[in-house]
Amino acid sequence: MTADKVWNRTEICIGDPLMPFEAGKLVGDYEVLALLGKGGMGRVYQVRHVISKRVEAMKVLLDDVSAEAELGDRFDAEIRTVARLDHPNIAKLYTAFRVENKLVMVMELVQGFTLSDRISQGPIPLEESISYLDQVLAALTYAHGQGVIHRDIKPSNIMVTSHGIVKLLDFGIAKSNVDPVATRTGVTMGSMLYMSPEQVRGEVIDARSDIYSAGVVLYELSAGRRPFEADNTFGILEAQLNTVPKPPLELNPALPKPLNDVIMTALAKEPMHRFKSAEVFRKALESVRKPQSAPQPAATAAAQVQPIAASQASARGSRRGLWMAAGAIACVCVLAGGAMLLPHFWRSSAASKNNVPTAPVSANPAPATIATPVTPAPATVQQNQTDNASSPTATPAAVTKTPSPPRIQPAKIAMARPTAPVPVSAPPPPQQASPAPVVQPAGPSQEEIEKESDELIKARARADGVYASLNRLRQQQAADGLELRQDMASAASRLGGYLQAADRALQSNNLESARKNRERAEQELTTLENFLGR
Numbered sequence: 001m002t003a004d005k006v007w008n009r010t011e012i013c014i015g016d017p018l019m020p021f022e023a024g025k026l027v028g029d030y031e032v033l034a035l036l037g038k039g040g041m042g043r044v045y046q047v048r049h050v051i052s053k054r055v056e057a058m059k060v061l062l063d064d065v066s067a068e069a070e071l072g073d074r075f076d077a078e079i080r081t082v083a084r085l086d087h088p089n090i091a092k093l094y095t096a097f098r099v100e101n102k103l104v105m106v107m108e109l110v111q112g113f114t115l116s117d118r119i120s121q122g123p124i125p126l127e128e129s130i131s132y133l134d135q136v137l138a139a140l141t142y143a144h145g146q147g148v149i150h151r152d153i154k155p156s157n158i159m160v161t162s163h164g165i166v167k168l169l170d171f172g173i174a175k176s177n178v179d180p181v182a183t184r185t186g187v188t189m190g191s192m193l194y195m196s197p198e199q200v201r202g203e204v205i206d207a208r209s210d211i212y213s214a215g216v217v218l219y220e221l222s223a224g225r226r227p228f229e230a231d232n233t234f235g236i237l238e239a240q241l242n243t244v245p246k247p248p249l250e251l252n253p254a255l256p257k258p259l260n261d262v263i264m265t266a267l268a269k270e271p272m273h274r275f276k277s278a279e280v281f282r283k284a285l286e287s288v289r290k291p292q293s294a295p296q297p298a299a300t301a302a303a304q305v306q307p308i309a310a311s312q313a314s315a316r317g318s319r320r321g322l323w324m325a326a327g328a329i330a331c332v333c334v335l336a337g338g339a340m341l342l343p344h345f346w347r348s349s350a351a352s353k354n355n356v357p358t359a360p361v362s363a364n365p366a367p368a369t370i371a372t373p374v375t376p377a378p379a380t381v382q383q384n385q386t387d388n389a390s391s392p393t394a395t396p397a398a399v400t401k402t403p404s405p406p407r408i409q410p411a412k413i414a415m416a417r418p419t420a421p422v423p424v425s426a427p428p429p430p431q432q433a434s435p436a437p438v439v440q441p442a443g444p445s446q447e448e449i450e451k452e453s454d455e456l457i458k459a460r461a462r463a464d465g466v467y468a469s470l471n472r473l474r475q476q477q478a479a480d481g482l483e484l485r486q487d488m489a490s491a492a493s494r495l496g497g498y499l500q501a502a503d504r505a506l507q508s509n510n511l512e513s514a515r516k517n518r519e520r521a522e523q524e525l526t527t528l529e530n531f532l533g534r
Contacts, residue, residue, distance in 0.1 A: 089139035115155035135166035153213035215266025
């Protein structure tokens with residue numbers, strides 16, 4: 001069969017392995033319209049369904065990808081999982097089938113640009129970057145809820161439509177074609193520039209691995225470069241495992257500090273120190289976004305002029321009313337004072353005409369005080385009595401109900417008043433003089449600290465022996481032109497970090513942190529000792 005032979009639904013051309021997918025050919029119920037792109041895994045075509053006439057995307061995996069039995073079985077299982085995902089920020093997978101041992105996937109055709117294209121065009125406004133990641137995290141929140149982990153979050157897998165809608169591509173079907181460290185299929189899935197440390201180590205991953213990769217993308221959008229760059233694969237993977245990235249704020253001083261902290265949290269080496277979920281990550285981004293999304297435009301400020309003027313006029317009217325009310329109160333006080341004084345003067349006048357004393361001299365041993373002219377205090381007491389006795393120092397009942405002559409009662413009030421206030425030097429209330437003792441949380445006992453110190457000394461002794469053996473092994477391998485296994489070098493690096501952290505925690509009496517870091521160090525020690533055959 002020649003390459004010129006017309007291909008139909010039942011005949012497959014064998015000349016070019018991808019000949020059936022040329023423009024104008026039919027593949028099943030799909031007409032190939034154009035080649036959209038190609039890469040290390042296969043090619044993507046624009047196709048049209050011959051019955052529904054819907055234009056879609058067809059991804060064809062290369063023979064060396066689809067022919068691997070283990071990989072093919074994994075793809076089959078994941079296609080069934082991804083096919084049921086239905087979210088506005090996830091490119092829909094419609095169907096999948098095989099053509100001559102080639103795995104073919106038919107997906108939603110997303111027309112727009114990738115974040116890789118957008119990054120190459122120059123700096124991206126902060127609000128635009130946050131909007132892209134917000135939609136990516138919305139897609140991950142949904143997918144993780146369905147038990148699906150993407151494993152290959154990177155700018156080239158994030159499409160943006162002409163309406164600014166993000167579509168996440170290639171869910172669950174990524175395979176690294178640039179990672180020489182992988183020793184078996186499925187060990188290190190993803191792209192080395194964006195993969196999490198646990199992906200590099202080939203460990204079992206969970207949703208927090210996608211959170212790390214999304215953090216790398218946000219770092220690149222915000223700082224203008226990726227957190228780790230090197231001349232070779234080994235350098236990048238080593239940095240992913242052991243190097244804390246430079247804070248993006250140092251590369252872009254205009255970056256808000258809260259956003260810098262969000263990015264660094266997402267890029268924590270240990271999954272337990274990252275955001276617990278994509279939704280928590282998204283809410284943290286939203287908290288950074290809210291203060292910036294509520295500007296005060298000029299129109300809004302102008303619209304507030306009238307309410308402000310109205311409030312000022314109202315304030316002036318309120319002050320005018322207040323002065324009027326104050327004047328009325330003053331008048332009432334004067335009248336009340338006069339009403340109290342008039343009976344006094346009348347009785348005094350009548351008493352003087354009849355030669356009747358106003359009060360017995362023996363009624364009060366201090367007649368000078370009694371004869372003191374009446375101060376405004378009685379008027380105040382009378383006014384306060386009219387106002388429901390609101391004054392804390394008045395005793396209106398003693399003034400109005402006593403049948404004695406009015407000159408004696410004001411004198412008693414005047415004499416008693418200086419003793420009413422509490423002296424300045426009075427002792428504080430009992431609750432202030434004897435406050436309840438504050439119960440401080442009990443810290444670790446000396447016995448517990450000494451016990452943990454002994455355990456840490458034992459771990460350091462084991463570490464010294466391991467490091468000595470590793471150094472000898474490195475020297476032997478260097479003589480043969482070899483290097484120490486990367487996973488063991490990483491374990492040795494983590495061992496030193498855990499021991500240092502445990503020592504610092506113990507010095508600050510943080511027994512729990514010291515114990516946790518020491519136990520982590522012991523796990524690394526066990527790994528290294530097994531490797532060394534000790």
